[in-house]
Amino acid sequence: MLDDTDRRILRHYQADPEVPLSELAERAGVTGSTLTRRLERLREAGVLRGVRGVIHWPALGYEVEVSLRVTLDKTQPRAFDEFIAAAREVPEVLEIQTFLGQVDVRLSVIARDMPHYQRIYRERLLTLPHIADIEGLMHVARLKAEETLPL
């Protein structure tokens, strides 16, 4: 079980994932060895999975980002599995999420520019299996992105 110290450590770690561990210990008010021991335990328990780098795709020439909301034809029993397996084959798909609600699956898709997006959309996305309805939201700006948990 997690105690308040664990939560405090994770709160500070989330707020600044690239902070040196000595500095993190100071902010969380624990010694360096306590911090190392606690992080190790959280890793072993699977609570702390790692620290991933978040790619800024525009710096790599991908200026367009679209959130595609897909409704599947659920009369097909394997609609979810087959749609997701096929979506994984499209390199420009960054995220695949499934939902309970009006939307069944959401794909986050990037492209170099609008003509490139149009090509991916027509050739790779509209051809995915079992689509009943599809709707795009064009990404304009990211106002809050840290995805931190309120610990």
Added chain:
Amino acid sequence: MIDLDETDRALVRALAEDATASAGALGRALGLSQPACWRRIKRLREAGVFRGAQVELDVQALGFGVTVFLGVKLAAKGRAGVEDFERAVQAIPEVQTVEHVLGAYDYRLRVVARDISDFERVLRRRVMTLPGVGNLDANVLLSEERRPGPLG
């Protein structure tokens, strides 16, 4: 825009998986000396290839059983108060991400809660009371996977 060779792409992929990997360890994996690897990482970072890092946590283990994506449409009369809405929505601790989008909705929010009744509390007390909110559309997240993207 920065041009990447094969080795750079492998480095970006590796750092996306583990932002804490050392230049020495990455260099060994890719057949580069530590200084050569360090120089490449420095160049990537300076070109803004990473917009930050994220601590990955098991949200369920931490007691957040529900993640909901909310589509928010501002009310027509709320348009004047866009800045008020944007400021207030970002201040809600349960709102993890806020994206401004173009389409059927104006904003897309990722919201975490302990359970459905906790989500209802956040929705009613925090989100529906935001200035200018019109229509809302909620979808409960069942599964999620991140893909490496076009780094071939």
